[in-house]
Amino acid sequence: MIVPFYCQANPLWKDKILGKRETFQEAGCLVTCVAMLASAKTGKEITPLMVDEWMDTHHGYQGDAVIWDKALSYLQSLYIPFTHWEHDFGNYETIKWRDGDIPILRVLQKSGHYHYVVLLDKTGKCNDPAHIVGANNTLKQRGYIPDRVTWFW
DSSP, X not given: OOOOOOOTTOTTXXXXXXXXXXXXXHHOHXXXXXHHHHHHHHSSOOOHHHHHHHHHHTTOEETTEEOHHHHHHHHHHTTOOOOBXXXXXXXXXXXXXXXXXXXXXXXXXXXXXXEEEEEOSTXXXXXXXXXXXXTTEEHHHHTOEEEEEEEBO
């Protein structure tokens, strides 16, 4: 399954406000990961703007934070089945992958902030929405410390 790459800094949405005051470029990693996952699973182009518009109309933000259950509801509205939830803290190599699974991984950046990427395989290859050349990078290349595998679809 091909997972398309979207970047938070895309000029089409980088300055769009998410929630109350932060922009896609500043804080849109999770919404952008949801768009990549939704596009891969449906075979249609689903942009981060489309995800954000749905989140806005369905009260998907609390302040500037994404409400997880609303993001899950968005994917379910597209008939994307949620396969399982796994909290494997930091050890993405031991997770139980099934054919077609696409996990979203929370990582710790060198800055000490959390960030989300779409994990592409067990080697740590990922689509990192924070970087313009973020497609098919590895966690090691980015200097990210895996924190938690959050969702599988």
